[in-house]
Amino acid sequence: MTTKNADAIVVGAGWAGSILAKELTEAGLKVVMLERGPDRATAVEGAYPDSIDELRGAIRHRLFQDLSRTTVTIRNKIGQTALPYRQLSAFLPGEGVGGAGLHWSGVHFRAAPDDLALRSNVIARxxxxxxxxxxxxQDYGVTYDELEPFFDKAEKVFGTSGEAYKINGKVVGNGNVFAPSRSDDFPLPPLKDVYTANLFRKAASDAGYHPYSLPAANASRQYTNPYGAQMGPCNFCGYCSGYDCYMYSKASPNVNILPVLRKDPNFTLITRAHVMRVDLDSTKTRATGVTYLDLDSNKEVTITADLVVLGAFQFHNVHLMLLSGIGKPYDAQKNEGVVGRNFVYQTITTSRAWLPENQFTNQFIGTGGGGVAIDDFNSMNFDHGPHGFVGGSPVWVNQAGVKPIAASTIGGGKDAPRWGAGYKKALVNTYRHAMAIDAHGSNMAYRDVFLDLDPTWKNTYGQPLLRMTFDWQDNDIRMNRYVVSQIEPIMKALGATKYELGMLEPGKPFDTRLYQTTHLGGGAVMGDDPNTSAINRYLQSWDVPNVFVIGSNAFPQGMGYNPTGMVAALAYWSAHHIRTTYLKSPGPLVRV
Amino acid sequence: MALAGTAAFWTADEFADWRQAIAAEAAQTYTPRYFTPDEWRFLEAATEQLFPEDETGPGAKALGVVGFIDRQMDTSYGHGGLWFMSGPFQSGPANLGYQLPYAPREIYRIGIAGADQYCRDHYGHAFADLDHPTQIEALTAFEKLPIQFGETLAAGIFFEQLRTNTMEGAFSDPIHGGNRHLGGWVMLGFPGARADFMDWVDQYGPAYPLGSVSISGETA
Incomplete structure (x- = not known):
């Protein structure tokens, strides 16, 4: 056992970890960042043309979590035996420097203000x-107005492209009419529409909806961020999700923060360091540091520090809290405890339109964050009264570049053969002339949907795996089906020769074999009440106040928007309060 | 130098060596490394039924799909290195995913033997020796019926493994040994490693005009 010392330890080298490490070194702290995967740099993993290999990239998981060492178990309901998630499919966490922030798509939203106080708003209305x-x-315990400066900061660091609707209360452009007012414009203008996005823009408008350009952390022009990190203009190559962007156009910790951080003498990055636990003192109310396994020497190393930041992927943060004894584990039977409570996902279904054969949709052209969306059925932008469900979905064309192996899995539509005679013809027709429209919706939290430690399966380091108990619930199935039914007028306006609406099916359990989204959330949520939240509004553990837990684990319910923009804003928000208040007088930032 | 699809390939950061190796290999007749001659015959016949040559484009055989799968068996993926393979192994509902202790190469070894045995029992011959309608009937049975190969391998698991790897062999970059002469991409209309559409983003409606190109530089 080796022992080292730092002022602060940051676990995980993704967006959350990198933002906290940057902020804490700026505050003069000696920061050690621990990452269990390898070091990664765009000059290596992003080098063209080897980076744009679909088999090696998205299909054989070049940048994804190494499941052979550790995974989760999954079951649909209490009483069922959860089984290991042995093959990556439904969701794809990252591994290595950059984390999932290296292989993400780039859709970069601010949270909808109504979503941050959803419980209060639903009850009021x-x-x-x-x-x-x-x-x-539940409510988040933080408002949009409080977070606005941090949404703004994150957009400037990410080089986000988009079109504003309102700045300082004044309508300034053709952005999302449902979006809240901003203190400043997007740092870059919106990306161009690809053909299918442009068709959707017109058809959605004809159908009476309010289309807008998706905010994208894929640079529409050359950009230098406030740290001095540089991005190149996106060329719509289509290799965003699952890949390291060879153009340096997609924001990543590796491109937008780490080049500066790596030069800071106060910053140390240790890779291939699998954190086993946060070490607590005998009172269990103070962290003394962390212990990690050095994956090269196979020896445990302990680092002591006054401040520990968990910035790993959503469920890894929850797993580490449970393994370390930080906060009271959630007990679904008794409906007590908070760590593992309010585990949430998102409801995502794809609908498809086929266009006449003289219209080529060129689906391989695209960018991960680009496209056109409508928010008419997201958040509380419509009257839920007649429908009796909570939540909503943006609907969009987000043509991120469809590669051939992925296309072969999509195939030729619901009625087309999966193989043999007729398969290829339908596949080719679909690839050349179809377009996808997604409903990317919310998922509420439920008493019997949660995370805890599995009683049977262990990772290769001998620790119990995290267990997910998850299934789709009636509220969210009905929400998805309602929103998808509202796509029909768009399909008609598109001039589609044929269309299929993709919806969640009542009675069909969550299927771990089908990719849905990596947007997992909750499990260690933020809030004002220690009985229903694991961390306070500053993302500080209620029980161990020198531990902060940053990530989508903080979301009390799954929102319709992609989570990264909110994660980045929460990271800057938390860091701001650590810097301005906590470091001057370490202790709980909220007293109950 | 036989590099395509080997472990060395997957860890190589410098691609120049294997590009040359693949070019040299492509000129020769492929010698299977993992599959036995009987397994190879099964795979050639079965993949061609899954992905048949027709008026739309080339089939699995012309695209070198079986060679691709054979190479994959020698990678970390083929050995199960991408999957969580720690026990205990316990069966459960299909929607909770794959739960067998077999790596892809074992799924093939058990599955092909089981499939051929099934065909001999039901049709009197190994799969490769059946006429085409009977081959299609057998594959449909493997896909849809609750057939077991040996103690634990469901025919459906084997079928999906084979279907998945067949499509990968038809549509991955030719550097992996399949998609020979970029035939899969040309059929689909995928331009491959061009990966730059700055000037084509807002040209709405027409087909993209430039042909397919491999990471290796090979063009159709």
Whole structure:
């Protein structure tokens, strides 16, 4: 056992970890960042043309979590035996420097203000009885106005392209009419529409909806961020999700923060360091540091520090809290405890339109964050009263570049053969002339959907795996089906020769074999009440106040938007309060 | 130098060596490394039924799909290195995913033997010796019926493994040994490693005009 010392330890080298490490070194702290995967740099993993290899990249998981060492177990309900998630499919966490922030798509939203106080808003508008039995609907404990400066900061660091609607209360452009006012414009203008996005823009408008350009952390022009990190203009190559962007156009910790951080003498990055636990003192109310396994020497190393930041992927943060004894584990039977509570996902279904054969959709052209969306059925932008469900979905064309192996899996539509005679013809027709429209929606939290430690399976380091108990619930299935039904007028306006609406099916359990999204959330949520949240509004552990837990684990319910923009804003928000208040007088930032 | 699809390939940061190796290999007749002659015959016949040559484009055989799968068996993926393979192994509902202790190469070894045995029992011949309608009937049975190969391998698991790897062999970059002469991409209309559409983003409607190109520089 080796022992080292630092002022602060940051676990995980993704967006959350990199932002905290940058902020804490700026505050003069000696920071050690621990990453269990390898070091990664765009000059290596992003080098063209080897980086744009679909088999090696998205299919054989070049940048994804190494499941052979550790995974999760999954079951649909209490009483069922959870089984290991042995093959990456439904969700794809990252591994290595940059984390999932290296292989993400780039869709970069601010949170909808109504979503941050969803419980209060639903009760105010529809009454307490509108919330179904068993749904743990909660507020974040932080408002949009409080977070606005940090959304703004994150967009400037990420080089986000988009079109504003309102700045300082004044309408300035053709952006999302449902978006809240901003203190400043996007740092870059919106990306061009690809053909299918442009068709959707017109058709959605004809259908009476309000289309807008997706905010994208894929640079529409050359850009230098406030740290001095540089991005190149996106060329719509289509290799965003699953890949390291060879153009340096997609924001990543590796491109936008780490080149500066790596030069800081106060910063140390240790890779291939698998954190086993946060070490607590005998009172269990103070962290003394962390212990990690050096994957090269296979020896445990302990680092002592006054401050520990968990910035790993959502469920890894929850796993580390449970393994370390930080906070009271959630007990679904008793409905007590908070760590593992309010585990959430998102509801994502794809609908498809086929265009006449003289219209080529060139689906291989695209960018991960680009496209056109409508928010008419997201958040609280429509009247939920007649429908009796909570939540909503943006709907969009987000043509991120469809590669051939992925296309072969999509195939030729619901009625087309999966192989043999007729398969290829339908596949080719679909690849050349079809377009996808997604409903990317919310997922509420429920008493019997949660995370805990598995009683049977262990990772290769001998620790119990994290167990997910998750299934789709009636509220979210009905929300998805309603929103998708509202795509029909768009399909008609598109001039589609044929279309298929993709919806969640009642009674069909969550299927771990089908890719849905990596947007997992909750499990260690933020809030004002220690009985229903694991961390306070500053993302500080209620129980161990020198531990901060940064990530989508903080979301009390799954929002319709992609999570990264919110994660980055929360990271800057938390860092700001650590720097301005906590470091001057370490202790709980909120007293109950 | 036989590099394509080997472990060395997957860890190589410098691609120049294997590019040359693949070019040299492509000129020769492929010698299987993992599959036995009987397994190879099964795979040639089965993949061609899954992905048949027709008026739309080339089939699995013309695209070198079986050679691709054979190479994959020698990678970390083929050995199960990308999967969580720690026990205990316990069966459960299909929607909770794959739960067998077999790596892809074992799925093939058990699955092909089981499939051929099934065909001999039901049709009197190994799969490769059946007429085409009977081959299609057998594959449909493997896909849809609750057939077991040996103690634990469901025919459906084997079928999906084979279907998945067949599509990968038809549509991955030719540097991996399949998609020979970029035939899969040309059929689909995928331009391959061009990966720069700055001037084509807002040209709405027409087909993209430039042909397919491999990471290796090979063009169709």
């Amino acid at each position: 529809y009454g307490q009885k509108f919330i179904p039995e068993g749904m743990n609907l």
